[in-house]
Amino acid sequence: MNFPAGLFPLPFLLVLDFATLAALCVAAWRFPWRQLTAAQINAWLGACVAAMVLWTLKYDARPGLSYHLLGMTVLTLMMGPALAMLAAALVIAVACLMAGGAWQPLGLDWLTSGVLPVALTWASLRLIQRRLPCNYFVYLFLNAFLTGGLAMAAAGLAGVAVLGAFGVYAWDGLLSEALPYYLLLAWSEAFLTGLLMAILIVYRPRWVASFDDARYLKN
Secondary structure (H helix, E strand, O other): OOOOHHHOOHHHHHHHHHHHHHHHHHHHHHOOHHHOOHHHHHHHHHHHHHHHHHHHOOEEEEOOEEEOOOOHHHHHHHHOHHHHHHHHHHHHHHHHHHOOOOOOOHHHHHHHHHHHHHHHHHHHHHHHHHHOOOOHHHHHHHHHHHHHHHHHHHHHHHHHHHHHHOOOOOHHHHHHHHHHHHHHHHHHHHHHHHHHHHHHHHHOHHHOOOOOHHHHOOO
């Protein structure tokens, strides 16, 4: 969301920054890096760069209200939640640096635009795997297309809720003018996520950690 530092109390932002740094250190320390192949590392770096491009193609309506695609569902389905959250932190930090923003809101940005869509995507994947048949089209249309749109809508709703809760903008204006644009972006996010995952599954299935031929094709 690219929140400016002046919109929120500094102690609140610093607490979130500290919690974010601690969570990222734990995730990086506990992740089995040695199990990654060179191809998977290259895919992770390439996905990070692609997400950075998405974040630079944005429209800043007002301070704290930036409209752009996220790509977090693709990152989660490709890499799993741990690597996706690390990638989200990298993408958000680079996007903030390129925009000349302050570092203090990075924790808040990561929670609303990184952790929330990643967690929603992973929870949706696990729920659908337990409740529905393991089918290629179920994966593509529900885990990729539908979840991608929901993740974008959830991130937008979280950003609007934070701005409204701290009194940055009036609730009426946020709900009638800001939130509908995030819901429209959710359709674009859903289409892009479904398209990218379909291409990756066909041509580079080894890059997609959440997709298993034995589960979705041979079952």
